[in-house]
Amino acid sequence: MEIQVLEGALVEVPTNAVTGMDRRAFGEFIGPQGELASYALGWTTGSDPHVARLSVGIGAGNPGGGTFHAVIFENEGGHAFSLTDDPFERVPQGGPDLTADEARAHEDLPFVWWVTDRILERDRRAWWLRHWLLRTTCVQNLEVFERREPILFVRHDADDGVWQFIGASDADGGTGKTGHLHHAVDEDQSLIDILDLPPGGSATRTGAGSPWNGHF
Structure with a gap:
């Protein structure tokens, strides 16, 4: 059993x-x-x-x-x-x-x-x-940080262990903001489904409330 x-x-x-x-x-x-x-x-x-x-x-x-x-x-x-x-x-x-x-x-x-x-x-x-x-921190693109976009992509970096939360906007050329990871979960409890992502793991979804697709 x-x-x-x-x-x-x-x-x-x-x-x-x-x-x-x-x-x-x-x-x-x-x-x-x-x-x-x-x-x-x-x-x-x-x-x-x-x-x-x-x-x-x-x-x-x-x-x-x-x-x-x-x-x-x-x-x-x-x-x-x-x-x-x-x-x-x-x-x-x-x-x-x-x-x-x-x-x-x-x-x-x-x-x-x-x-x-x-x-x-x-x-x-x-x-x-x-x-x-x-007090785990995470980097969010500006639209996510200001709660103008839902989180659609999560990455747990393998090199430095940093968590990244990204919305629909392209974050590569945007401004990153640092916040506490648990505050993001406070706002969107569906994030608890991907909090076990190992370093190097990532997860995506198509919209707020959609299921997460994890890549481990």
Whole structure:
């Protein structure tokens, strides 16, 4: 049986900040032996400190069941986790909220971290979260930057890792603007489908709302 990461609801609630948005993505995990877990990922634009949140629940109704809570933070160009006492979300497969010390002592903590890694690899909302966390930048042609054209071409450069978002206008001779990649996804959530483009990859579409055709 293959590992399955099943994306659930994405809940978005405006915050008190003018441009702030609290996002929470839910889902279910099924392991190769039928192991079950459920999870929630969350981040808030404009938050300080700039960290994301995670809850993973296992063993609902069983004596060893519980919900593990952690923060996700930028670490040396990647991400790292730290268990926390502060509960984030309730999830269906979880049990009692575990403190950081209780989670560290739990025999299934290695399994929970393994599940978390698979979730971050496979849940498209997790890709969005990661770009927000790392403040990934992208170069956009002027029409895209000013939201006068939809993004029709995306390239993740192999040489320098730069992301490029291009509209219908020819960007080669135009003016490029640098912005945060996650803001582009804020405006057009269909971009989450191509956020796993590897360096050297690109994707195109014929218009806003059309499916992406990826080249990997």
